[in-house]
Amino acid sequence: MSNSLYDKIGGEAAVNAAVDIFYRKVLKDDRISRFFEGVDMDRQAAKQKAFLTMAFGGPNNYTGEDMRRGHAHLVAKGLNDSHFDAVMENLGATLKELNVPAELIAQAAAIAESTRADVLGK
């Protein structure tokens, strides 16, 4: 049994449980919902899953460059720190709802936080 963050949070089952909750929160959040208008919801859900897997310390091969390229069109539409903060808030609330211990939430948040500069194209 490995002691990685991913295993402690609950691995793939935890991601599957989190993705609907997280995506629903994001869509209902007036601060950021406009960035999700007109997107293919199935593809978006798969991307949310990839994001959560990464934040949970799971397997991923994302590079900073992928993050920059994937969000450049949103930065052009005004994506900034306040929106990134809103996503971080939704991530924390999702994990809390799933009864993930605070110390693990903090670790996941730190991983997500580390993508900020790339996501915002700074």
Next chain:
Amino acid sequence: MVKIHFEGNAYECKENESVLDCLTGHGVAIPSSCRSGVCQTCMMKALEGSVPPESQKGLKPTLQAQHYFLACSCRPVEDITVALPDAGMGKISATVLGIERMNSDIVRVKLEPNAPFEYRAGQYVNFFKDASTVRSYSLASVASLDACIELHVRKIPEGRVSTWVHDCLNPGDIVDISEAAGDCFYMPGNPEQDLLLIGTGSGLAPLYGIVRDALASNHTGPIRLYHGSLSVEGLYLIQELRDLARLHANFTYTPCVSEGEAPDGFSSGIVLDVALKDIPDLSGWRVYLCGNPAMVDAAKKKTFLAGASMKDIYADPFVPAQS
């Protein structure tokens, strides 16, 4: 060494190498992003040979059933032939058996394929007027119940294929159709799950197929069908669906009209609103949405926010042709 066949070429796949790495390593362009089996950008379809189950993790059951897999997490253990999801579909000819008017702008076309034809009710075929004029229509028939296949064609003003079907096509004519495609169909395996189906106009075609397929597969959970149009004249198969509801206690049919007063036996309002008012909490439900693209897009979001899981929402927007 295992071989991967793609677009007529064979590529040798090293031990433990993924289909994605093998193909891209040979200079073949395959879209990809996370390369960890999650984002689904590198989805491909196995045409021959079987793929390991771990390469289908996270895909919708209807995609798994059609042998779709993720190239980045597929380490093949036998020779396989693969294709990108948008690769061309095979074409077969079919004989027109009958054309029946359902209402002022929809006809039911019955066809007999002239070659073996496999499909699931709710999938679609491309229907060829000629080699370059093609439109997609959903399959309203059920393979296990119906001898022929059935499409519902709504006449679009100036529509090049639909006006031809309505005005020129006759029983006995031979037409070309594609193989069946699409992931909006019934999957057995969870017979107690609640099913909600919402459609507008000829979006009833796939739903009619899916409902009958589910009933024939002994689905025991509730099946709730909502069909909407502006007026009663825009609806069709009303009597057939009422009869079906009388025959099956777990099936209900709610026809909805959005303009003017609804007569007895019809609900008044936009079909999506009527359905969500009846069933405000969709946690655990499986949802099928077909027809007008604006309705389907709105319904996808609203049924998800009402509690349906993304993996349980199947949608088929009838996007109008641009040419």
